[in-house]
Amino acid sequence: MSRFFSGKYSELEAYTPGEQPQDRKYLKLNTNESPFPTSPKAMKTVENVRPLQLYSDPQCGIIRDKLAEVYGVDRDEIIAVNGSDELLNFTIMAFADEEHPLAFPDITYGFYPVFAALNHVPFEEIPLTEDFKINVDDYKGINKNIIIANPNAPTGIALPLSDIETILKTNPDNVILIDEAYVDFGAESAVGLIHKYDNLIVAQTFSKSRSFAGARLGMGFACRELINDLNTIRFSTNPYNVNSCSMYLGTAILDDEEYTKANCLEIIKNREYTVQQLREMGFEVTDSSANFIFARTPDMDGGELYRKLKDEGVLVRHFFKKERICQYNRISIGTREQMEAFLAAVRKIMGE
Numbered sequence: 001m002s003r004f005f006s007g008k009y010s011e012l013e014a015y016t017p018g019e020q021p022q023d024r025k026y027l028k029l030n031t032n033e034s035p036f037p038t039s040p041k042a043m044k045t046v047e048n049v050r051p052l053q054l055y056s057d058p059q060c061g062i063i064r065d066k067l068a069e070v071y072g073v074d075r076d077e078i079i080a081v082n083g084s085d086e087l088l089n090f091t092i093m094a095f096a097d098e099e100h101p102l103a104f105p106d107i108t109y110g111f112y113p114v115f116a117a118l119n120h121v122p123f124e125e126i127p128l129t130e131d132f133k134i135n136v137d138d139y140k141g142i143n144k145n146i147i148i149a150n151p152n153a154p155t156g157i158a159l160p161l162s163d164i165e166t167i168l169k170t171n172p173d174n175v176i177l178i179d180e181a182y183v184d185f186g187a188e189s190a191v192g193l194i195h196k197y198d199n200l201i202v203a204q205t206f207s208k209s210r211s212f213a214g215a216r217l218g219m220g221f222a223c224r225e226l227i228n229d230l231n232t233i234r235f236s237t238n239p240y241n242v243n244s245c246s247m248y249l250g251t252a253i254l255d256d257e258e259y260t261k262a263n264c265l266e267i268i269k270n271r272e273y274t275v276q277q278l279r280e281m282g283f284e285v286t287d288s289s290a291n292f293i294f295a296r297t298p299d300m301d302g303g304e305l306y307r308k309l310k311d312e313g314v315l316v317r318h319f320f321k322k323e324r325i326c327q328y329n330r331i332s333i334g335t336r337e338q339m340e341a342f343l344a345a346v347r348k349i350m351g352e
């Protein structure tokens with residue numbers, strides 16, 4: 001820390017992204033990226049990107065119009081963002097403060113507490129049940145702004161829409177953000193509820209199901225008033241938050257929905273296969289509706305398995321700092337060949 005770093009951040013513990021080591025070639029199953037290339041049809045249209053000497057469109061017109069068409073909502077109910085992480089930050093900046101603290105599960109996406117701390121917003125971490133589920137009673141009428149990842153990370157467990165509606169109804173004076181980064185792999189989306197609840201924001205991303213993580217493109221759906229407030233924050237931080245390449249190619253990706261859907265089905269198939277194989281080896285695996293699985297074995301410490309897999313050239317995500325889940329590893333689902341290679345490495349390690 002330099003002597004110039006503001007004291008208001010002295011306690012801040014920054015988010016640690018999944019490792020991207022360059023020392024050797026790894027089978028990367030640690031950051032939930034798609035194993036499939038970005039839509040080749042979309043990539044062929046790259047010459048049509050708005051000339052890069054011009055600023056990107058601050059209204060994000062083309063992508064919002066296309067999203068409106070695909071998701072059946074109005075363009076005024078959409079905000080485009082530089083990855084959905086940006087929307088999480090905008091939401092906390094716009095709606096949370098000392099009087100409107102945050103609540104989210106104790107086991108969830110690690111960025112929520114970081115954004116809360118960055119913005120000096122108090123937060124409560126509500127414990128998941130013993131089997132890592134959300135008990136909706138814990139969220140009834142708590143009078144806090146709530147963030148829920150659905151499916152949750154890193155457990156992959158999905159929450160039914162009826163439970164989300166209960167949370168929305170019993171906290172009418174608070175903003176509820178549903179983070180649907182993984183919704184395309186098997187959970188029910190809450191986007192359709194934005195017309196029914198004026199306190200709902202749904203965050204989605206192109207990073208996982210649409211093979212576009214490096215382009216940083218995400219979107220939020222909510223009623224006009226909430227979108228307006230989010231835009232006040234967006235125009236006060238970075239009006240050109242979405243670059244022209246990502247905006248144009250993202251729109252072209254939405255013209256190729258069959259490709260996205262086929263890739264999601266393939267991931268789901270590979271997930272079910274991998275879960276079944278691991279369970280046969282005695283692993284405990286949560287029921288995942290995402291493009292990753294969350295597993296432990298009674299036969300080896302979770303951190304040790306992570307290290308041995310790394311020695312074998314397989315990267316998975318291990319959460320060393322979180323005591324409740326330190327026996328687990330989170331494994332991204334890749335192609336069938338990648339999962340066979342992963343399973344072969346596990347069999348070798350467990351057989352030793």
Ligand SMILES: *Cc1c(COP(=O)(O)O)cnc(C)c1O
Pocket residue numbers: 032082083084085086109149153179181204205206207213216217218
């Ligand atoms: C990956 C992920 C995001 C972030 O997605 P970006 O759009 O790449 O910023 C948000 N929430 C959860 C739960 C995620 O796992």
